[in-house]
Amino acid sequence: MAIIERPSTEIAVAGGATVGVKPSEALGVFKRPGASNSWRDWIVTVDHKKLGIMYGVAAFVFFIIGGIEALLIRLQLMGPDGKVLSADQYNQMFTMHATTMVFLFVMPMVSAFANYFIPLQIGARDVAFPRINAFGFWCWLFGGIFLNTSWFLGGAADGGWFMYAPNSSTLFSPSHGIDFWVLGLQITGIASLTGAINLIVTVLNMRAPGMKLMRMPIFTWMALVVQFLLLFAMPVITVALFLLSFQREFDATFFDVAAGADPLLWQHLFWIFGHPEVYILILPSFGIVSEVIPVFSKKPLFGYPIVAMSGAAIGFVGWGVWAHHMFASGLGPVSVAVFSMATMAIAVPTGVKIVNWIMTMWGGKLQFTTAMLFAIGLVVQFTIGGLSGVTHSVAPSDTQQTDTYYIVAHFHYVLFGGAIFGLFAGFYYWWPKMFRKQLNEGLGKVNFWLMVVGMNMTFGPMHILGLQGQPRRMGVWTEARAGEGFFNIGFWNMIASIGSFILAVGVLMFIINIVYTHKSKRVPIAPLDPWDARSLEWMTSSPPAEHNFDAIPTVNHLDEFFHRKYAEDPNSHEIKQVASAEEVLADLNSRPDEHIHMPSRSYWPILVALALPIICYGLIYNRLLMAVGAAFLLLTMFGWAMEPSTASDDDFDPPAPGEGGGHTKELAPLG
Amino acid sequence: MKNPRRRFLSLAGAAAGLVAVAGCAKDAPQDTWQPAGPNAEMIDNLQRPVFLVAGIVGVIVFAAVAWVVFRYRDRGQAIPEQTHGKPAVEITLTVIPVLILIGVAIPTASTIFDLAKTDDTQMVINVTGQQWWWEYDYPAIGDNAAKYGLSQPIVTSGQLVIPENTKVLLRVTSRDVIHSYWIPKLNGKKDGVPGRVHLLRLEGSKPGIYAGQCTEFCGLSHSYMRMETIVLKRADFDAWVANQLAPYEAPAEGTLAKEGEALYIQQCSRCHQVNGLADAEGNLIVSAPEQYVVSGAAPNLTNLMTRNTFAGASWDLLTQECRDVVWKASADEFGAKYLAGVSADCLNQKDLREWLRNAPEKKPMYVDPTKLQETGGKYRGMPALGLTEDQIDALVAYLLERK
Amino acid sequence: MADTAVAHHTTTGLSNNKLGMWLFLGSECLLFGGLISTYMLYRGRTNTGPQPDQIYDIPFTSVSSFVLLMSSLTMVLAVSAANRKDDRNTNLWLTVTAILGATFVGGQVYEFTAFYREGLGFTTSLFGSSFYTLTGFHGVHVTVGIIMLMALVGMVRRNRIPGSKAETVELVGLYWHFVDIIWIVIFTLVYLIPS
Amino acid sequence: MMITTSSKLLYGLGAGSLAAGFVWFVANEGQQLGSVMFAFLAVAFIFLGAIASYTRDGHVLSTDTAAHASSAASQKSVGRSLWPFGTAVSAGVTVVGLISSPGIFKVGVALLIAMLGEWMISNWAERASSSNEYNTKVRDYLVHPLELPVAGALLLAVIVLSFSRVFLALSKSVGAIVFAGMGALILFFGALIAVKRQANRRVVGAILGVLLLALAGTGVATALDGEREQLTEAAEEDHFAHRGCTEEKEYSDKKASRAVSMKSSILANVILTEDGQLYAEATGYPGQQSAITIQRSNPSTILFVNESSEARRMVLSYGKVVEDLGDGVERESALEACTSKVEKGGQQAVTVVVPKPSSASDEPFTITVPGVEGAKIDVFVP
Known part of the structure; x- marks a missing residue:
């Protein structure tokens, strides 16, 4: 940052005239940061690829934290009368394990992929609102850190990730853990909301010429559906969180039964969000495997429009099934029957997807790379999770199984065997695109098989545990009642x-594998198109330049990249390669676009985001601190609003080199 | 295949690729596949075919995947035709699951309504959850009074006693947070939500003890919140009712139990009610737990030794041998053995004494004095009373007479 | 350079900002939906404090609703002035809209104070908690709108609205109309329909 | 020299915050939060300072002494200052507040902080260069982000609060009329200015200013004058806090009838029929009951449905409570929960927690309707 002092020498020379004094058009202390290679660039970046990588790295750190929490839970339950954790610690552990995995790993990891690949897949240079994109990332990161600081400030939340009222009220959970949980999720929720708006606008508005909706890669499709789900689900949980935080911080009565409140209000609000949330977690992985399977089968996705539409259908029907989480909570037989039927209905589009993946492989030319293995792992494991899901839709049967380990088994097959396997398929598939090097296939296969064995050994027996009647969330079990x-x-x-x-x-x-790949000298730089891929993100350098494409391609087909490489022989009807990836790229880049304007870096996103946890600490501990945070927020928002959407060339620090070198793109005031 | 575990495994095993596990638990106390009453049977009749169908579908999918993986692996074949799908295949493969699901949906709907039926109820019992135990009260109105001889309400906890082949309607609610009442062998679960009354029907077709556990996360000691339902033959049930309504018998003067009574009045009666217990002036003592406990209630100990578990049914009042005698008794003998209650020889001294010595150590509760402030100075369960061993002897002697 | 934003090609033809604003408002609908549902569930629930019918001052709230409605009219005038590139009138109508909004918020502050005096506190009853939360959220939205209007006035004055001035005014207008419409819903459901 | 002017200021502020934090820590034992706050401030300032150093904001090469000597920071301060005066006034306000009221004290402290801040910044800016014009620019650049939003917020607060104070002082009916008048006036002025295109900008500005002042003035005047009588009365009497359960009409019974939106939480419906019969319908029990059970210590909601032609209230009596008033004096009062007077066809719920069993009381627990003979339901609390 530079407080304006730059002109000193010029002033001396020019005798007080303001030659060279070109204060930024911005009304603030900060000048726009310029491009650099230092860490500073990561702080101020608005590049969707950098943000995607940061999302990914941070989310993976949270994955490890959540994993350690899970291991502690399993250690505690390994034998009877576990002594590893106290009852209080156990409750915190499973609450934070779920919260971390859902909000701090899978969702942001999806954001990582969506941020990085949506613009590439649709042939755009960046997202619609780059600064808001950066703001979303910092909000999420600070929210996640804020949430986890509760471990050191008197204990984390202990009400379960579903945080049912009235167990979440101050009377029953007097520590500050739930305060941190409520406020932390509010902060990360802002990230989800801004991300959703941003990506929807990007997908709808910034597609390359010829990229019709039905030519979009399926990952983009699924991510689009997810963003719509987020757009409408986040405000609902926001309301619930507001009600709870008002109850905890300001003694409101929303869940106070003695005042006549109905605790089921929380459950309805939570699950109206919570069930779409399940699809928010799983659909992107469906998208990833729908990219991976065709590539390694050398066939287009079987029934592309049906897969896309079934994704949308899942997104739609997903809103009408929330109460199947509440079959035991006394809804009355009519509601139970209706939600039971709706839940069965949602199995159909999900089944369609599995059928289509198998049909894609059918008659293909399958290469079992690690990415493909993870994708097939998803198909198999998700099928198990899906079928156990169908057994839950049978409400009477569900009243036996709900809140037992059978449910734990079910959703881990869906979320670990499904969502996380999909993400791992994505890691292996897209790694060379993002980091120039291919992850080692040998280590990758070890990785895959260990995960498959581990996953099924961990969660498979939980089906049996549940049917033997072991409830969830119990910190100890005794030999005397173990059967x-x-x-x-x-x-x-x-x-x-x-x-x-x-x-x-x-x-x-x-x-x-990551460490080996990037530390070992023996691992070569990956070829441009290591997998013989099909979609646009591979039709540029690896990793892509800041402006993504030297020339925005015109799209004529679904799987455009494949069709530029291969053509059908008109006589023999055989598919023949007509161009290598390098040739395709060279051809495309032979007519590069001129005057590419890229968004300018900005300090404001991180600063505005920083104000939020300060306000939340203030809310918990001291209202004065809250006022300080609010003032900080006001100031930074003012700075942001006054920062010109179009930075002029001299508004850089250091100034952009030469005429037309630095470059900004037109960003409207909201951006 | 009689053993349901075995059947499930053959499906899940095939599904997960780990068959070969030959046997399972012989008798899991909370097994969801061993119904012992018409309600649970209704569920069982529904879930068995559903699991079977799910298993078959699973096997078909896995077979398809295995076939594809084997058949179409890259053996140098030509690049396949770039086909985008065959509508006929897709429509067929969409219609099949729809038909299967319709087949599942129809019996599901009818079972939902069958299970919700309440108009032929024979007995009504209020069930109230609190942190971390269940209270049962048998109201003395309606059929309860007219047909089952309940001239006074009975209040008990931990073990719910119901007559055999009787349609018992539980009115489930809660005093603090949400709990869930679940006796797997008799019916599915139903949440006890504070401020609401939910109906759950139980009916046992064979005398015996049926274990269950609170399944809605309810705070610190969630894992220690268990319950049992006892099914008795009608005659045994009548005897049980008569015993519950019998007047209080004070311990004989000069016995250890009499000392225990004094100690009980001094230490325990603030929260734990013993019906008919009177103070030195002859005034009946009414406990007032809501002044000391967040939930506002503590178990009624009038007939403690007629139950054979305590502290949220988490520990046995019977030693292992005596327990087996009751729990494994045949249906015909069960009633008599259960009604015998806990004798001095059979008392599980270890757990009961540990409990009296320091309850929160045995079952976690917020009794940390620094946290008391935050709940208005009220305990979340039983505090450590700091009793001496002599005092514990006296109390145990007194409690042994509460039958 | 500023005007390139207008010319910038988008696939749908709508500008990014406008599409973004529409999506945001869609999301806001769910937010208010949740709050209104909470209120509808709890509107009659009170053990100690007053009930809705006992404290609502329908004539006053009707007038203040009318004032807010009128502000939508002036907002339309501001947008049309901006479209004509008439800075003077744009500013004028933006200011009038802001003042009308402030009047409405003033009315709400009065209403809250009066209700509080009559015994309806935030923690008094479920009705109180949900009433203040719902109308308070709306009040905050109006206030944010006023701040946006004031910022717009500042920007127009400094001739600093990048891109299309008219579109920025239009965007704020969208938000303002949304807040108005939500108020109509709240006014009807909360005040007019007898509980 | 490595430390540039702007970072110097930030480092200074950081060091100051650190010191303040230390002082706070020593002065307020056990109150760590203040120290944490100051520590946070210090870290923030030092961080900002570090960035400033890192980017060497002045681009004054450390070796270039000539440039350094002529740099902005080395220039003399120019111009006079009003800040000492403002600071003195704020200090005065603070002292007055210290003596008279905490409200004024807080205002004083806020003013003082603002004055000192502004003084510091202007002083700093005045040294930025020898060019006044440039210095002003620098100052605005630095302070506007703070000044403009605060000024805006204050303006908004003045308008909003003034309006609300005026209405609080007016009577209910007049309030609505005045409100409508104000709205019309604003619209009228707007339209007038819009039509009169030749209107002088300054004149318009002046009119606006005068109107704002008038509004603020009226606001202050009405605030001092106090709220309208009914409100003061209502606040003093607290109409709803002490509701009697007799047959008489209470203030809180005014327009009390209401339906309850969700019925699932109702333990029992208590219905008063047209011919004065009272019966209960409780979940799980078949038919009409003349007795209900309520679980002890459990929040239970009972809905009263009045089908009779008179306005009636339902009263649940559940024993007596003995209060210790000190000095051995005890007061016995009945424990009762009741609805407001419900009109014909109306319903009202009451949520109650009964702490003691009915067997502990000499009198049976009952639900009755004052004024209706024989209307009684027995309540058992086991």
């Missing part, structure tokens, strides 16, 4: 715990 015979609750808990450590080793292999 008789060798294969009792104790045995299966032991197996699950052992499995969880195998799973952890599997994840560790991934980290080892």
Whole structure:
């Protein structure tokens, strides 16, 4: 930052005239930062690719934190009367494990992929609102850190990630953990909302010429559906969180039963958000495997329009099934029956997807790369999770299984076996695009098999535990009530715990793989198109330049890149390669676009985001601190609003080199 | 295949690729596949075919994946035709699951309404959850009074006693947070939500003890919140009712139990009610737990030794041998053995004494004095009373007479 | 350079900002939907404090609703002035809209104070909590709108609205109309329909 | 020299915050939060300073002594200052507040901080260069982000609060009329100015200023004058806090009838029929009951439905409570919960927690309707 002092020498020379004094058009202390290669560039960047990488790295750190929490839970339950954690710590552990995995790992990891690849896949140079994009990332990161500081400030939230009222009120949870949870999720919620608006506008408005909706890669499609889900689900949880925080911070009565409140209000609000949330977590992974499977089958996605539409259908029907989380909470038979039927209905579009993936592979030319293995792993494991899901839609049966380990098994098959396997498929598939080097395939396969074995060993036995009647969220079990015979609750808990450590080793292999790939001199730079891929993101350099494409391609097909490389022989009807990836790219870049304007870096996103946790600490501990945070917020928002959307060339620090060198693109005031 | 675990495994095992596990728990106390009453049977009749269908579908999908993976692996074949799908295949493969689901949906809907039926109720019992135990009260109105001889309300906890082959309607609610009442062998679960009354029907077709556990996360000691439902033959049930309504018998003067009574009045009666217990002036003592406990209630101990578990049904009042005698008794003998209650020889001294010595250590509760302030100075469960061993002897002697 | 934004090609033809604003307003609908549902669930629930019918001052609130409605009219005038590139009238109508908005908020502050005096505190009852939360959220939205209007006035004055001035005014106008419409819903559901 | 002028200021502020934090820590034992706040401030300032140093904001090469000597920072301060006066006035206000009221004291402290801040910044800016014009620019550049939003917020607050104070002083009916008048006036003036295109900008500005002043003045005047009588009365009497459960009409019974939006939380409906019969319908029990049970210590909601032609209230009596008034004096009062008077066809719910079992009381617990003979439901609390 530069407080204006630059002119000193010029002033001396020019005798007080303001030659060279070109204060920024911005009304603020900060001048716009220029491009640089230092860490500073990451702080001020508005580049969707850099933000995507930051999302990914930070989310992976939270994945490890959440994983450690999970391992502690499994250690505690490994044997009878576990002593690893106290009851209080156990409750915090499973609350934070779920919160971390949902809000701080899977959602932001999806944001990472969506941020990085949506603009590339639709042939755009950046997202619609780059500064808001950066703001969203910092909000999420600060919110996540804020949430986790509760560990050191008297204990984390202990009400479960579903935080049912009235157990979440101050009377029943007197520590500040839930305050941190409520406020932290509000902050990360802002990120989800801004991200949703940003990406929807990007997808709808910034597609390359010829990129019709039905020519978009399926990952972009699924991500679009997810953003719509977020757009409408986040405000609902926001309301719920506001009500709870007003109750906890200002003694409002929303969930105070003695005042006549109905605790089910929370459940409805939570699950109206919570069920679409499930699809928010899983659909992007569906998108990723729908990219991976065709590439490694050398076939286009079977029934592309149906897969796209079934994604949209899931997104739509997903709104009408929230109460199936509440079959035991006394809704009355009519509601239960209706929601039971609706839940069955949602199995259809989901089943369609599985069928289409198998049909894509059918008759293909399958290459079992690690990415493909993870994708097939998803298909198999998600099928198990989906089928156990169907057993839940049968409401009477669900009243036996809900809140037991059977449910834990179900959603881990969906979310770990499904969502996370999809993300890992994405890691292996897109790694060379993002980081120039291919992850080692050998280590990758070890990674995959360890994860498959670990995952099934951990969560498979939980089906049995649940059917034997072990409830969820119980911190200890006793030998006395574990059942008789060798294969009792104790045995299966032991197996699950052992499995969880195998799973952890599997994840560790991934980290080892990354370190090996990037530290070893023997790993060469990956070729431009290592997988013989099909979509636009591969039709540029790896990693892409800041402006993504030297020339924005015109799209004529679904799988445009593939069709530029291959053509059908008119005589033999065989598919023949007509151009290499390098040739396609060279051809495209032979007519580069001129006057590419890229968004300017800005300090404001991180600063505005920084104000939010300060306000929240203030809300919990001291209202004065809150006022300080609010003032800071006001100031930074003013700075942001006054920062010109179009920075002039001399408004850089250091000034942009030469005429037309630095470059900004037109950003409207909201951006 | 009689053993449901085995059947499930053959499906799940095939599904997860880990078959080969030969046997399972012989008798899990909370098994969801061993119904012992018509309500649970209704659920069981529904879930077995559904699981079967799900298993079959699963096997078909896995077989398809396995076939594809085997058949179409890259063996140098030509690049396949770039086909975008065959509408006929897709429509067929969409219609099939729709038909299966319709097949599942129809019995589901009818079972939902069957389970919700309440108009032929024979007995009504209020069930109230609190942190971390269940209270049952048998109202003395309507059929309860007219047909089952309940001239006075009965208040008990931990173990719910119901007559055999009787349609019992539980009115489930809660005093503090949400709990969930679940006896897997008798019916599915139903949440007890504060401020609301939810109806759950139980009916046991065979005398015995049926275990369950609170399944809605309810705070610190959620894992220690268990319950049992006891099904008795009608005659045994009548005997049980008569015993519950019998007047209070004070311990004989000069016995250890009499000392225990004094101690009880001094230490325990603030929260724990013993019906008929009177102070030195002869005034009946009414406990006032809501002054000391957040939930506002503590278990009624009038007939403690007729139940055979305590502290939210988490620990046995019977030693292991005596427990087996009752829990494993045949249906015919069960009633008599249960009604015998806990004798001095059979008392599980270890757990009960540990409990009296320091309850929060055994079952976590917010009794940390620094946290008391935040809940208005009220305990979340039983505090450590700081009793001496002699005092504990006396109390145990007194409690042993509460049958 | 500023005018390139208008010319910038988008796939749908709508500008990014306008599409973004529409999406944001769509999301806001759900936010108010949640708050209104909460209020509808709890509107009659009170053990100690007054009930809705006992404290609502319908004539006053009707007038203040009317004032807010009128502000939508002046907002339209501001947008049309901006479209004509008439800075003077744009500023004038933006200012009038802001003042009308401030009057409305003033009326709400009065109403809150009066209700509080009559015994309806934020923590008195479920009705109180949900009433203040719902109308308070709306009040905050109006206030944010006023701040946006004031900022617009400042920007027009300094001739500093980048891109299309008219579009920026239009965007704020969209937001303002949305807040108005939400108020109509709230006024009807909360005040007029007897509980 | 490595430390540039702007970073110097920020480092100074950081060091000051650190010192303040230390003083706070020593002065307020056990109150760590203040120190944490100051520490946070210090970190923030030092961080900003570090960035400033890093970017070497002046681009004055450290070796270039000539440039350094002629740099902005080395220039003499120019111009006179009003800040000492403003600071003195604020200090005065603070002292007056210290003696008279905490409100004024807070205003004084806020003023003082603002004055000192402004003084510091202007002083700093005055040294930026020898060019006054440039210095002003620098100053605005630095302070506008703070001044403009605060000024805007204050303006908004003045308008909003003035309006609300005026209405609080007016009577209910007049309030609505005045409100409408104000709205019309604003619209009228707007239209007038819009039509009169030749209107002088300054004149318009002046009119606006005068109107604002008048509004603020009226606001202050009415605030001092106090609220309208009914409101003061209502606040003093607290109409709703002490509701009697007799047959008489109470203030809180005015327009009390209401329906309850969601019925699922209702433990029992208590219905008063047209012919004065009272019966209960409770979840799970078949038919009409003359007795209900309520779980002890449990929030239970009972809905009263009045089908009779008179306005009636339902009263739940659940024993007595003995209060210790000190000095051995005890007061016995009945424990009662009741609805307001409900009109015909109206319903009202009451949520109650009964702490003691009915067996502990000499009198049975009942639900009655004052004024209706024989209307009684027994209440059992086990």
